Amino acid sequence: xxxxxxxxxxxxxxxxxxxxxxxxxxxxxxxxxxxxxxxxxxxxxxxxxxxxxxxxxxxxxxxxxxxxxxxxxxxxxxxxxxxxxxxxxxxxxxxxxxxxxxxxxxxxxxxxxxxxxxxxxxxxxxxxxxxxxxxxxxxxxxxxxxxxxxxxxxxxxxxxxxxxxxxxxxxxxxxxxxxxxxxxxxxxxxxxxxxxxxxxxxxxxxxxxxxxxxxxxxxxxxxxxxxxxxxxxxxxxxxxxxxxxxxxxxxxxxxxxxxxxxxxxxxxxxxxxxxxxxxxxxxxxxxxxxxxxxxxxxxxxxxxxxxxxxxxxxxxxxxxxxxxxxxxxxxxxxxxxxxxxxxxxxxxxxxxxxxxxxxxxxxxxxxxxxxxxxxxxxxxxxxxxxxxxxxxxxxxxxxxxxxxxxxxxxxxxxxxxxx
Amino acid sequence: xxxxxxxxxxxxxxxxxxxxxxxxxxxxxxxxxxxxxxxxxxxxxxxxxxxxxxxxxxxxxxxxxxxxxxxxxxxxxxxxxxxxxxxxxxxxxxxxxxxxxxxxxxxxxxxxxxxxxxxxxxxxxxxxxxxxxxxxxxxxxxxxxxxxxxxxxxxxxxxxxxxxxxxxxxxxxxxxxxxxxxxxxxxxxxxxxxxxxxxxxxxxxxxxxxxxxxxxxxxxxxxxxxxxxxxxxxxxxxxxxxxxxxxxxxxxxxxxxxxxxxxxxxxxxxxxxxxx
Numbered sequence: 001x002x003x004x005x006x007x008x009x010x011x012x013x014x015x016x017x018x019x020x021x022x023x024x025x026x027x028x029x030x031x032x033x034x035x036x037x038x039x040x041x042x043x044x045x046x047x048x049x050x051x052x053x054x055x056x057x058x059x060x061x062x063x064x065x066x067x068x069x070x071x072x073x074x075x076x077x078x079x080x081x082x083x084x085x086x087x088x089x090x091x092x093x094x095x096x097x098x099x100x101x102x103x104x105x106x107x108x109x110x111x112x113x114x115x116x117x118x119x120x121x122x123x124x125x126x127x128x129x130x131x132x133x134x135x136x137x138x139x140x141x142x143x144x145x146x147x148x149x150x151x152x153x154x155x156x157x158x159x160x161x162x163x164x165x166x167x168x169x170x171x172x173x174x175x176x177x178x179x180x181x182x183x184x185x186x187x188x189x190x191x192x193x194x195x196x197x198x199x200x201x202x203x204x205x206x207x208x209x210x211x212x213x214x215x216x217x218x219x220x221x222x223x224x225x226x227x228x229x230x231x232x233x234x235x236x237x238x239x240x241x242x243x244x245x246x247x248x249x250x251x252x253x254x255x256x257x258x259x260x261x262x263x264x265x266x267x268x269x270x271x272x273x274x275x276x277x278x279x280x281x282x283x284x285x286x287x288x289x290x291x292x293x294x295x296x297x298x299x300x301x302x303x304x305x306x307x308x309x310x311x312x313x314x315x316x317x318x319x320x321x322x323x324x325x326x327x328x329x330x331x332x333x334x335x336x337x338x339x340x341x342x343x344x345x346x347x348x349x350x351x352x353x354x355x356x357x358x359x360x361x362x363x364x365x366x367x368x369x370x371x372x373x374x375x376x377x378x379x380x381x382x383x384x385x386x387x388x389x390x391x392x393x394x395x396x397x398x399x400x401x402x403x404x405x406x407x408x409x410x411x412x413x414x415x416x417x418x419x
Numbered sequence: 420x421x422x423x424x425x426x427x428x429x430x431x432x433x434x435x436x437x438x439x440x441x442x443x444x445x446x447x448x449x450x451x452x453x454x455x456x457x458x459x460x461x462x463x464x465x466x467x468x469x470x471x472x473x474x475x476x477x478x479x480x481x482x483x484x485x486x487x488x489x490x491x492x493x494x495x496x497x498x499x500x501x502x503x504x505x506x507x508x509x510x511x512x513x514x515x516x517x518x519x520x521x522x523x524x525x526x527x528x529x530x531x532x533x534x535x536x537x538x539x540x541x542x543x544x545x546x547x548x549x550x551x552x553x554x555x556x557x558x559x560x561x562x563x564x565x566x567x568x569x570x571x572x573x574x575x576x577x578x579x580x581x582x583x584x585x586x587x588x589x590x591x592x593x594x595x596x597x598x599x600x601x602x603x604x605x606x607x608x609x610x611x612x613x614x615x616x617x618x619x620x621x622x623x624x625x626x627x628x629x630x631x632x633x634x635x636x637x638x639x640x641x642x643x644x645x646x647x648x649x650x651x652x653x654x655x656x657x658x659x660x661x662x663x664x665x666x667x668x669x670x671x672x673x674x675x676x677x678x679x680x681x682x683x684x685x686x687x688x689x690x691x692x693x694x695x
Contacts, residue, residue, distance in 0.1 A: 014693065026603055026604055026605040027603035027605050027606065028605055030603065088692065089429060090429070091534075091535050092429060092535035093531075093532065093533065093534065093535050093692045094689075094692040094693055095429070095430075095431050095689045096429065096430065096431050097431055098431060099430075099431075100428060100429060100430040101428070101429040101430070102426050102427070102428055102429075103426065103427040103428075103429065104426050104427075107427075109534070109535070111533045111534075112529070112533045115529060115530055115533045115534050116527075116529075116530050116534070118455060118459055120458075120459050120462050121455065121458060121459065121462075125455075125458065128451065129451050129452075129455050132447055132448045132451040132452075133448060133451075133530065133534055133536075134534070137447060138447055
């Protein structure tokens with residue numbers, strides 16, 4: 001077996017723009033800044049007009065590794081580790097800044113389900129269009145057409161515009177087209193997170209069998225269960241670097257270890273939103289039930305949040321805590337004053353927050369917390385002082401089943417026989 | 420499975436070698452995208468094809484009324500509607516293709532950031548879509564010419580050549596706009612302005628023979644002057660004269676815009692996915 005992908009010293013630099021309200025560059029801003037700067041030089045020729053608005057950011061930093069033919073490689077790492085950038089370079093969407101990649105064979109990449117799908121077009125038309133976009137030839141699509149339709153289970157709706165499809169049908173059709181690609185190398189970003197559990201299983205099966213045919217698969221996911229099931233090897237990325245490349249189980253263990261190093265965070269004044277300084281949080285730590293430092297949890301696993309804080313306040317007060325999801329929606333609040341107020345004096349304290357039932361669904365979350373005096377004036381308020389992840393896995397190892405809701409509530413279910 | 424294929428090398432700034440080969444390899448995608456745009460276009464508007472007919476027809480009627488009846492401009496001995504329509508065809512093709520191509524990358528941004536293909540496919544595809552409209556409105560010209568009992572001579576066979584020039588100018592200008600539009604989003608406000616302004620400085624509603632002789636060469640700096648004059652020369656036949664120095668100047672400018680357009684597009688293409 002020979003290596004099918006060789007990556008040598010690959011690096012990718014992005015320029016981040018600060019002090020920008022708009023997402024896009026506008027010519028008027030460019031011209032405006034240029035005029036400002038040249039006038040500035042005229043007036044004060046010795047001032048250094050470096051570019052304070054631009055900052056370099058290495059999304060990938062000197063990466064090298066080999067992939068052998070037939071390997072199914074999982075890529076894991078926290079958000080911003082460079083996983084997506086790597087996939088984008090491998091699929092030639094963007095160019096590397098330095099280094100090179102050698103690829104032997106045809107690459108198909110699936111970074112998004114249904115790229116190029118047009119809502120006005122029918123299922124049939126979209127199969128052809130999407131197939132062509134993913135790099136299939138017309139003959140290939142024709143040959144696989146019936147299989148694609150059968151796999152997606154949309155036979156009856158082939159001539160209906162996809163805008164009338166249910167979201168489930170839409171995803172099934174889109175994934176089905178991609179699943180029938182026949183490249184030597186298949187690159188897949190986190191796309192299996194959509195669709196119902198049964199269909200996810202079907203897709204995984206399809207990808208697994210393609211791996212057994214000698215096809216090479218590169219797969220990014222946050223779902224350790226999926227990675228474990230699908231990949232024989234894994235790469236762990238952290239801040240643009242490869243931290244490990246080994247058997248899947250070893251890498252997943254390493255990943256959990258790395259992530260848990262961030263279980264305690266020092267709170268900086270940047271996070272402070274309000275508060276008169278009479279109470280200030282200093283650190284925020286996350287633990288599991290056994291009080292082991294953790295930043296990732298299984299669905300329904302108990303979580304324990306601890307703050308260390310310094311107080312200059314004397315008297316009664318109460319704490320509060322909010323959890324936000326990745327899109328910034330506040331999912332839950334907890335207020336100490338519902339139950340009791342705390343008497344506090346000048347000094348250093350540890351605050352422990354331990355919810356009774358913590359049933360967050362898989363995803364990334366952030367914690368915002370603070371303190372009130374009895375008149376609800378803010379004594380402290382820190383935004384996003386800690387973040388954590390809930391795996392798409394239950395504590396017993398079962399994968400997430402796609403159930404609805406933001407919170408998985410544990411309740412007493414009782415049935416009483418009435419006759 | 421054997422992998423005796425050629426090795427693909429991905430390296431910063433080295434994509435050039437494969438590019439034109441890839442463009443050929445992705446020709447099917449090119450047709451699929453053009454087909455999609457046409458399909459969507461004629462599905463979305465209830466009156467579909469008729470829209471492509473009504474617009475030039477109404478424009479022609481208004482121009483004929485304003486320039487012939489009100490301004491009493493000369494028509495070089497041909498029915499004024501035909502004079503106008505022979506110019507309206509290339510102008511509408513150019514202006515549609517130019518604005519569609521200019522906005523094409525932005526409206527396909529999700530594809531650009533998720534899939535690889537030679538990006539040239541997108542703006543050129545939208546020029547093709549405008550060309551289909553051009554062919555449809557060409558039918559109107561045929562009807563009008565039959566109506567006026569006006570038949571072209573041998574010069575009509577040179578028309579494909581002028582269509583080619585119209586293509587070159589639309590693609591050239593469209594590529595410039597498309598690439599600039601990705602980088603500087605305010606160019607989308609400039610496109611309609613150029614189209615509107617261009618209509619007045621191009622000889623669409625009148626014959627360019629009314630431009631004083633000493634100004635004609637300067638007038639031909641507008642590349643559409645050469646294209647439109649060429650169309651009139653080929654379609655109207657008879658006494659219509661082609662002002663050669665101006666025509667050649669226009670052609671040179673069209674080629675210049677096309678070549679620099681391709682070069683600029685290729686140069687900025689690599690960063691599209693990063694900034695779109």
